Amino acid sequence: MEENSNILKYKHLGIYTQNENVVYMREDCHVCISEGFEALTRIRISNANTSIVASLNVLNSDILLPNEIGLSDAAAKKLNVSPNDTLYVSHLEPIESLSHVRAKIYNKKLDYKAYNNIITDIVEGDYSNIHLSAFITACAGDRMDINEISDLTKAMIASGKQLNWNKEIVVDKHCIGGLPGNRTTPLVVAIVAAYGLTMPKTSSRAITSPAGTADTMEVLTNVTLSSEEIKAVVEKEGGCFVWGGTAQLSPADDVLIKIEKALDIDSEGQLIASVLSKKAAAGSTHVVIDIPVGETAKVRSTEMAEKLKNHMETVGTAVGLNVKVVVTDGTQPVGRGIGPTLEAIDILKVLKNEADAPIDLMERALLLAGELIELSGKVEKGKGTETAKELLTSGQAYEKFLAICKAQGRFSKPVLARYKIEIRAEKSGSLKRIDNRKIAKLAKLSGAPQSKSAGILLNVHLNDKIEKDDLLFTLFAESQGELNYALEYKNSHNDIITIK
């Protein structure tokens, strides 16, 4: 290589592409010409400290001079460059782990070493979105066996930091989504931490839903904490509710989840690896997993739930976790709110034992908290839910909740969105069906979770007797445009809520 000739000067273009590393170079720059680079060539960019792989976008305008080079924000951050820094550009050595991805595309089984190579390269940023999408698709639809899922999970655990709490028992819970408003996690953390268990809860943001636990808790407190900050909160209060992304736990998961979101899929193998790698890396020992089953939930049949339960528990054992799966009712949304702020309001009502607190959300939280308390071996079988209920009704759980929020930096009261519209029944009858997917979609179109206070406030449940003009739900949005957009979807879909 003629090293010296492959140097270009960095110019800040400020192009945000999410995780993808993109490099911008003039088509008439000396490096493109001498090296034969063309659009989408994957190339290596280095400075004195580090190097990254990026996809080339070729420029034919003067936003760059021929001796300049631009980077997407993700790439610039990884290289930690400043304007006018010199960067060295070179051909990319073959990424060996892509041969494993190709093997997987052709239905081959991969071993731990192969998954570890893939996950390591993904965390390095060596995969383009095209490669990531192929890896996710090749692993979807029952294409990974149980050993492969265990190996992928182990590789994902090994790819990031691993926390150690120096406690014999560290509990956690997770819900296999698909059920709008089912925001039990903050309640469970408050109850079991009040009980005295250690529950350092890391959550993800929404993948394909209108809110993740991290999105909801961000309404009430800070969720973006460093590992050190999380440690301090948990040592002080026994629990936390933070976003898992910044903690560098299973960092490959954060990359893969964004591609799954773009594809709007969530396959079994990736799902198990995603959930259990986060739990194990967070230092958990005992985990309860909630699988709601319903025609329009993520898991649609008891058979699928039992298979997933079996796989979850098997992979759990393989990676050293004590996993208990609880299959629950997933036929309708839980609580009244759908969207970060609206769900936060439900949570506070339950914690404060308010008269209009959503009972279904409370009961589900008590069930899961009870299962965790039993799994930890601290109370006898059958006494868990009762113990949880005492902690909630006595106000101890609410006190613990506020204490954790304050330890995380703030407790803010939720504020409703400015734009809203009430949706009323067009006829009388019995409420026969709520389509979880469509009502979630409606909440997303109103702006959730990016717009925190957007979403839906449900006023009805399955089997309710409905009179014409009864309030079914209220749509909230932070802009008139989003409200109109959601309304358009609602008006063109008459099967979101079915009354007969």
Added chain:
Amino acid sequence: MEENSNILKYKHLGIYTQNENVVYMREDCHVCISEGFEALTRIRISNANTSIVASLNVLNSDILLPNEIGLSDAAAKKLNVSPNDTLYVSHLEPIESLSHVRAKIYNKKLDYKAYNNIITDIVEGDYSNIHLSAFITACAGDRMDINEISDLTKAMIASGKQLNWNKEIVVDKHCIGGLPGNRTTPLVVAIVAAYGLTMPKTSSRAITSPAGTADTMEVLTNVTLSSEEIKAVVEKEGGCFVWGGTAQLSPADDVLIKIEKALDIDSEGQLIASVLSKKAAAGSTHVVIDIPVGETAKVRSTEMAEKLKNHMETVGTAVGLNVKVVVTDGTQPVGRGIGPTLEAIDILKVLKNEADAPIDLMERALLLAGELIELSGKVEKGKGTETAKELLTSGQAYEKFLAICKAQGRFSKPVLARYKIEIRAEKSGSLKRIDNRKIAKLAKLSGAPQSKSAGILLNVHLNDKIEKDDLLFTLFAESQGELNYALEYKNSHNDIITIK
């Protein structure tokens, strides 16, 4: 929607992303804020005439003003915009065909309607690279049955123009690549056109190889012709050798092939659909397909070749083509040259009956031309090769070749690359093995096919007696950097050519 507020002014940024539609907007622009757009949101961009879907890249620098909007070259071309044109930006209605892609990811069978919806949206440019990669991966590795392959093929035929030659018999041939230097197509066209058959040959550029037929022929003549120009050439000369891309034949194929190239895969279903959709759309009636079999060819076993032959012939019948598959020897490269210019030189030597013309290339071209002549029913079985040979040795094929080149706009003599290095045997022995994949990779690293005259000139064949320091091959490159890069690969892989 508040239509009037969603208007931005186009600024030329000149960012070339291959096929992908990318839109650039300031994060603080009024549209991003009011509509809640964020990075990678898929949005619709419209002007008075048409509209496209694009992925958003959010800008935080002043290469755009807040009221300006930029587009990747692909997107700008589809909208046919000029600087300062106003563009209207809106939320994207759901792309319904992506639900079929998700079904395919989960191993469901798709019908013609589903494939047709997918292919139509791909041609429209509605899929991001993430979606395209998922579709290709979901269809790879035996995941399509024979009916699905037929349906995909039909959908791809319907997605573009379809030529009609007003001839009872229109012949074509195709080689299932993987064999470096196997450039029989231009020879076959010249021979059968000289015989009087109609052979309007459209070829692709290299997918994962150092040269496609279109890359090679571009050394000698123009290959980028409009449908009207192709028609004129074929009417005059009976044959042509053009790139299929601009002819708008099976345009989805051109999009999919670039993603397959980035993934370095070529799956059976996509392969059959790609080949046969191009043939049918080009108006062919009789097609001979060459499948070379060898340990390091694309098809590695006779069993795989027989399966592919069976599928090719079945899908051919389903889409109305008379397909004959010929399984040939794929244990070593064919001819001497690997790379566009070097292969063009081989072709001319065969056509001119030169003393040092590569006999293997000539014999293979005669076999395939002979099969086509027999398939057309114009000579009796067993007489095809003989007929082809007469046309070649008499000079009629060469004359026809030059006539076609001139009809396509030029005949240029091939010129060798400036940088070269001779690779000699390090020991004596018998030449036991040539690794097709590694020698192709070496040719690619030297710059082929982007650098037309880069590549390899082979001096040896399997089973040759080799003395130490005998010339094995010459590496050619258009820059010292590429030559060094290829040499590095050669020096770190001692199993490209095995002498024992």
